[in-house]
């Protein structure tokens with residue numbers, strides 16, 4: 001059984017093999033972007049407080065990680081959501 005369905009979506013005419021020069025340029029661009037992101041991160045990081053359980057974190061990314069991973073904090077988030085929902089129901 002052979003037909004033309006082996007074309008992968010998004011991987012068609014535009015994917016020509018890169019020349020070495022082009023590949024190097026792309027690599028350069030990626031490195032610059034990474035450096036920019038790193039510098040931006042260090043310039044902007046500041047102590048952040050969790051709005052749910054009020055713990056203090058040294059950076060926003062640590063706070064975000066905490067809010068996703070910490071069970072106690074997630075419970076608080078869920079409780080807040082339920083309370084909001086109940087208030088909404090009472091008003092409606």
Ligand SMILES: [Zn+2]
Nearest residue numbers: 050052053073
């Ligand atoms: Zn928290």
